[in-house]
Amino acid sequence: MADLTTDFLGIKSPNPFWLASAPPTDKEYNVRRAFEAGWGGVVWKTLGSEGPPVVNVNGPRYGVIHGADRRVLGLNNIELITDRPLEVNLEEISRVKRDYPNHAVIVSIMVPCEEQAWKDILPKVEATGADGIELNFGCPHGMSERGMGAAVGQVPEYIEMVTRWCKQYYSKPVIVKLTPNITDVRSPAAAAKRGGADAVSLINTINSIVSVDLDSMSPEPSINGKGTHGGYCGPAVKPIAMSMVSEIARAPATAGLPISGIGGVTTWRDAAEFITLGCGNVQVCTAAMTYGFKVVQEMISGLSQWMDEKGHTSIQDFMGAAIPNTTDWQYLDLNYVAKAEINQDDCISCGRCFAACEDTSHQAIAMSADRKFSVIDAECVACNLCVEVCPVENCITMVEQPAGSVDPRTGETVVDDYANWTTHPNNPGAVAAE
Amino acid sequence: MTSPMTPGIAADRLSDEALAQNFADLHEPLEPHEVRVAADRCYFCHDAPCVTVCPTDIDIPLFIRQISTGTSEAAAKTIFDMNILGGMCARVCPTEELCEQACVREASEGKPVEIGRLQRHATDTLMAQNIHPFSRAASTGKTVAVVGAGPAGLSCAHRLAMQGTDVTIYDARPKAGGLNEYGIAAYKSTNDFAAKEVDWLLSIGGITIENNKALGEDLTLDGLSADFDAVFLSIGLGGVNALGIAGDDDDSVSDAVVFIETLRQSSDLASLPIGRNVVVIGGGMTAVDAAVQSKLLGAEQVTIAYRRGREAMSASRYEQDLAASQGVKLLFNVQPKKVEAEGTSVVLEVEYTATKDGKLRGTGETLRIAADQVFAAIGQTLATDGGLTLEGRKIAVTGAGRTSREGVWAGGDCASGGDDLTVTAVAEGRDAAMDIHVTLMGGAN
Numbered sequence: 096m097a098d099l100t101t102d103f104l105g106i107k108s109p110n111p112f113w114l115a116s117a118p119p120t121d122k123e124y125n126v127r128r129a130f131e132a133g134w135g136g137v138v139w140k141t142l143g144s145e146g147p148p149v150v151n152v153n154g155p156r157y158g159v160i161h162g163a164d165r166r167v168l169g170l171n172n173i174e175l176i177t178d179r180p181l182e183v184n185l186e187e188i189s190r191v192k193r194d195y196p197n198h199a200v201i202v203s204i205m206v207p208c209e210e211q212a213w214k215d216i217l218p219k220v221e222a223t224g225a226d227g228i229e230l231n232f233g234c235p236h237g238m239s240e241r242g243m244g245a246a247v248g249q250v251p252e253y254i255e256m257v258t259r260w261c262k263q264y265y266s267k268p269v270i271v272k273l274t275p276n277i278t279d280v281r282s283p284a285a286a287a288k289r290g291g292a293d294a295v296s297l298i299n300t301i302n303s304i305v306s307v308d309l310d311s312m313s314p315e316p317s318i319n320g321k322g323t324h325g326g327y328c329g330p331a332v333k334p335i336a337m338s339m340v341s342e343i344a345r346a347p348a349t350a351g352l353p354i355s356g357i358g359g360v361t362t363w364r365d366a367a368e369f370i371t372l373g374c375g376n377v378q379v380c381t382a383a384m385t386y387g388f389k390v391v392q393e394m395i396s397g398l399s400q401w402m403d404e405k406g407h408t409s410i411q412d413f414m415g416a417a418i419p420n421t422t423d424w425q426y427l428d429l430n431y432v433a434k435a436e437i438n439q440d441d442c443i444s445c446g447r448c449f450a451a452c453e454d455t456s457h458q459a460i461a462m463s464a465d466r467k468f469s470v471i472d473a474e475c476v477a478c479n480l481c482v483e484v485c486p487v488e489n490c491i492t493m494v495e496q497p498a499g500s501v502d503p504r505t506g507e508t509v510v511d512d513y514a515n516w517t518t519h520p521n522n523p524g525a526v527a528a529e
Numbered sequence: 530m531t532s533p534m535t536p537g538i539a540a541d542r543l544s545d546e547a548l549a550q551n552f553a554d555l556h557e558p559l560e561p562h563e564v565r566v567a568a569d570r571c572y573f574c575h576d577a578p579c580v581t582v583c584p585t586d587i588d589i590p591l592f593i594r595q596i597s598t599g600t601s602e603a604a605a606k607t608i609f610d611m612n613i614l615g616g617m618c619a620r621v622c623p624t625e626e627l628c629e630q631a632c633v634r635e636a637s638e639g640k641p642v643e644i645g646r647l648q649r650h651a652t653d654t655l656m657a658q659n660i661h662p663f664s665r666a667a668s669t670g671k672t673v674a675v676v677g678a679g680p681a682g683l684s685c686a687h688r689l690a691m692q693g694t695d696v697t698i699y700d701a702r703p704k705a706g707g708l709n710e711y712g713i714a715a716y717k718s719t720n721d722f723a724a725k726e727v728d729w730l731l732s733i734g735g736i737t738i739e740n741n742k743a744l745g746e747d748l749t750l751d752g753l754s755a756d757f758d759a760v761f762l763s764i765g766l767g768g769v770n771a772l773g774i775a776g777d778d779d780d781s782v783s784d785a786v787v788f789i790e791t792l793r794q795s796s797d798l799a800s801l802p803i804g805r806n807v808v809v810i811g812g813g814m815t816a817v818d819a820a821v822q823s824k825l826l827g828a829e830q831v832t833i834a835y836r837r838g839r840e841a842m843s844a845s846r847y848e849q850d851l852a853a854s855q856g857v858k859l860l861f862n863v864q865p866k867k868v869e870a871e872g873t874s875v876v877l878e879v880e881y882t883a884t885k886d887g888k889l890r891g892t893g894e895t896l897r898i899a900a901d902q903v904f905a906a907i908g909q910t911l912a913t914d915g916g917l918t919l920e921g922r923k924i925a926v927t928g929a930g931r932t933s934r935e936g937v938w939a940g941g942d943c944a945s946g947g948d949d950l951t952v953t954a955v956a957e958g959r960d961a962a963m964d965i966h967v968t969l970m971g972g973a974n
Contacts, residue, residue: 163569165562443637446575466578486572487637 097402136199155316169331233299251286258290300326333359344373363397542827679707681941684958767912776868804901811906
């Protein structure tokens, strides 16, 4: 059976599934339940400076985008960092780490952008025995208005500066958590690396308004008639998170920098995908908040089964395996030709492929009087829209056209040779083929 | 109190609670969350097969999408645009043979989108708010007589009223609604829905109903043609076919239609007498409605005797299964031969049948079934033809319900074509109304 244990920055955990810094990790009680349920590690909910803790709103903190049957597709929150006293959290962290030496316990921290503030808190955190820290440079609401969270994460120079302080005043691994609310995530990632970060984790939540109450005209969640943007997470953000992860994994300045993947991990498959894009582990929040801690059991069994099926004995075996295949558009093979093919036995004649292609794409699907749908190869550009709107999985497939055959759309013979945009005659900036 | 085992014909066979349960909605209305889940299953098919088979061409994918986005009122409007009796049709349509059979999910997984129940949700939502979503166009100055206040007549009258024409509906019975009110199993139209629907439909204005006026008795086609600019006949099939066998004049033998009508009009089901042993002869919806309701009233043994095989039954397989699930015995390939008195009740003798050389013949083998009541449900006939040309045993029509007489249209069960369904009658009434309107306004014909 596959070995799911992970070693991330020297921090061992029984599996790559960590709970992200969020409500599920705010208290000893929750974290103990999480470890008992099978989670490999936790990032403790963000600690602030000593003194009176922050206060949260006393109304709704969450808003959701629902799919069919009220499936949670995206979750928005306006909760702040921990609203419990620093000392209480530190004591609880110490106890938990003592009782769970083989699980990862990371402490998330967010204090003002002043050296003294970090100098004050880091020794206290170090004293808990926790395995490392994560710098919350991503929280997009409330804290950013006070010059912390995303307000720091959006300024690479600050990231570098604070990271350096942390490396100076703390002896264990430092993970920098990045905000996606920025134009190019590679820049803060590179700053973190320059500051000496051992790893980055991403993404934090995305600025969001999930809904507006059309009666009260207030964004939701609404606090006495007023709403504010929150941070968006859950399955809906996974594609954005994976793209950002891949950019950091591929950029020369940050390639090889360990990454903890966050953003919509809901199943073992999501986790596997993040890992193939270079993550050493993943962090989960929304799935746990939706289904409870038990959901990790499926993640563990699923990843284990898949690894066994593929012959992977450890996470390392497939970590980053998809990075070499992640490229820029300009390097995609323009000589690759595919055509949609509809399996008539599986077709249920709903006509969605036809409506989508006829109305919004290339008029490449024919519909007969008796509702038979067929692909017109001379028009099909293999865009894949019909595949994606077809309610029957694998009823429509994209079939690669063999070399030597003629593409009836272009009249050109399909060739085996790779050719991309950089050398294409239509490209004004084309370079001569080597 | 009696029981199902009490011999002979008796009232009070079941408790009030049991009767209330038996005659409650056959399909409970969907709960709000069920609505969301059911609506989400619709694929919003292109040129959807369900619409193609709907006699009234309701845009089903559109109304389901409107439901799914929280605008069931708009969904209801989509339905009523094509079928003003969409509320009743949601309850009585054999959806398993129409829209739901055509649903691509029926083909792919054997579980169609629950179109009928979603339609009921939408129409109930709007009607519960007592909103009538249509208003009348400017007056055309024309008047039309509609004879028969059943689905075809109501549909025709409403569409004409919408166009600005004043309509008088004459109906032979004390209440409007036709078979919606007097036919149809009670568990398909609970809480006096048929009457409520008529009231709601009439709220458009411009429609007057005169009850207890029958064609051939109180009214003549000549008189109506003289008094109105056009006439629409939707008189249904008022006569019933007799069994035509020895002993069919026995008191134990009666028409299923009359039994159902009595039941529908009863305010106290417990007071209705029903036999311990009941036999219903026939194979259509009337036979099933009579048999199931006999059982629900407390009859112990109920048998449907049909002269052909199951596949030839005009009642759908769904209805057959409904009857079977209620404990009704389905007896196929038997034809009635005679009714004989035996003790205080009778015995119905049936002969087995077989089809030979394309003709149904008795085999000579017989079966005797004890019966306290025998209901005949072997079809209905036109009560009066008004002197119009017939096609078979119905009023011949061409196009959108034009009869052999100028200025007279016909639709619903009394007219040729169609399949004797409520939804077909609604479509015919609607289309005739549009044809009448165009004709009266001097348009092309």
